[in-house]
Amino acid sequence: MKIAVLGVGLIGGSIGLAARRRLGAEVAGFDPDSATLERAVELGALDRAAESIAEAAAESEVVFCAGPVGELPSLVVSALHASADGVVSDVGSTKLALVGGLPGDVDTSRFIGGHPLAGAETSGVENARAELLDGARWYLTPVERSSGVHYDRLQRTVAELGARPQAIDAETHDRVMATVSHVPHVLANVLVSEAAAALSEESERLPEVGTSFRDTTRVAGANPRIWGDIFASNSEAVAAGIDAVAGRLAAAAELIRAGDADAVGEWHHRAGDDRRRLLESELAGGDLRELRVSVENRPGTVAEVALALGRAQVNIEDMALYPAPDMRTGAISIWIAGGEEAERAAGVVRGLEHVVAVVGGGEQ
């Protein structure tokens, strides 16, 4: 099987590695940056570096366009022109602008949009690895004009790469991504800007920001180049999501101004329930429980706790460390799937003489 990868960064490189290793495919690649292209060959992500998009795509049965979102339309058109019968796909974070925006004079029946949910943590071909795609949801956005035989080839290839293909219409995809990813990024940015402005107005420098602030704004300002493209290419859904959140904020402000502590408490409670439901559907193994462990924040403490849990074969679903202002004490939040498993984990950590609570948590 022949596969082409156009753009060999983290995702493109990982596709190349997985395709060569798992499909025994012959992988040709192209990247406008020749050093990156060379490195991809060295790292085993490509069998060969092509001299052009056309050369890479010409003979390939599947072509993955893995360049920046802003360059995908021209990349896809070039790939369709170069390849006689290959299915062309992409790995961009937004779909509607691309899928709906291709020109009418190319055969778009062989193009099917795609988006693997992978690669949050790093970037660049240096960090590529075949395992990146393991079990990852990989959205595919066929449309009415899509060729069935090409869709089938693409989805089989994606599954064989180790991912879990799922068809979704492009508009729904973009709306969902706006909700669970793009709008949260906007909120993080806005919260940081507001805090920076508000705190600089105070006469005295107030250094302590809460753990809630740290968590809520963790993704603020991540990867400006990529995010400029994402927001631009999903502007309608993101703006609509922002409007919806702003509407809910106005209602929350009204509720809080009205001063009914019971009503506020109920609203607050519902949010906790909603979150648990949303995350539980994501994480396997039953109810998600949170362990709050009070620890000394010195080198080795996190290791000690994690190691003890590892020895006891407890799997940690999620983890966050909250240093106290003195940097000598703090807390670790550890999320464990399943109530029984959480209690067992709590017992293990108590055995280390740490104070543990299995609670809802939240700072005051």
Added chain:
Amino acid sequence: MKIAVLGVGLIGGSIGLAARRRLGAEVAGFDPDSATLERAVELGALDRAAESIAEAAAESEVVFCAGPVGELPSLVVSALHASADGVVSDVGSTKLALVGGLPGDVDTSRFIGGHPLAGAETSGVENARAELLDGARWYLTPVERSSGVHYDRLQRTVAELGARPQAIDAETHDRVMATVSHVPHVLANVLVSEAAAALSEESERLPEVGTSFRDTTRVAGANPRIWGDIFASNSEAVAAGIDAVAGRLAAAAELIRAGDADAVGEWHHRAGDDRRRLLESELAGGDLRELRVSVENRPGTVAEVALALGRAQVNIEDMALYPAPDMRTGAISIWIAGGEEAERAAGVVRGLEHVVAVVGGGEQ
């Protein structure tokens, strides 16, 4: 020295423990829940359980009111009535409603509001410990009528408990706490509610929520009882903070709708800079750098990484684990203070054959 603690939960209990151990104080306590009161004595947080607020406060030089926010006004008034010359303070999360709302017929010159920034992670006297207050910022809110000699006694006591007292006017305190803690909680709630509503509209269950969503909503719904009180007692500042954020959201929606990727990228970039600045002032040791480590999400992996860093005497300022959808792979974000230290840490983790990047990060 005689100290009284009214309400012996996590904070009250920790004050008792620290006062006995560090000040050699004689600590009397009262709690409406007699089992809690007994337990506090057993745990060494109190020398004796008083039968009433009046009995606990009568002879005390310092009285800490550590009950729920909603009960503080009556607790403070009772303590002032019972004590002839003691300074009365509290540990509530909001200050203006309490400080400004005391009746005119008691001698409020001996009352000074307080708020230690500690105790986020757990609750209850079972989790109390003297170290909880170590190095914690402890805001004090004296007013014009406050007695200088009583303020001095309180701030010395707070410092001797191990905390770092700082005077701040009550209104500024509440506005700052709204910005860095209360409003982030509101945003987390609102984001969760919107996602729950939006996703339930989609025809198909879409299980994957991003790591950005997980972080941004981590505090959603925390501790409804406590938060009902906090929002109610700081309603003006919180509602104003929400309005400010809603205004910034409207501007963000406009910017994104306008579709200028450069302008959006710049806005995004500024948010990242602002966040780094805000957090750096909080955490000691220089620039905060983020290590993104790609790992297998199996028992023991976190331990292995943390242990190696511990052995190398690297201190972890903050940490978060991001499991990939398959729960077999994932990433650990580790925040290290200082660029050199971060590079050293990256070298240690690379020695374990994990892929490490020192980057800005953020999912796509």
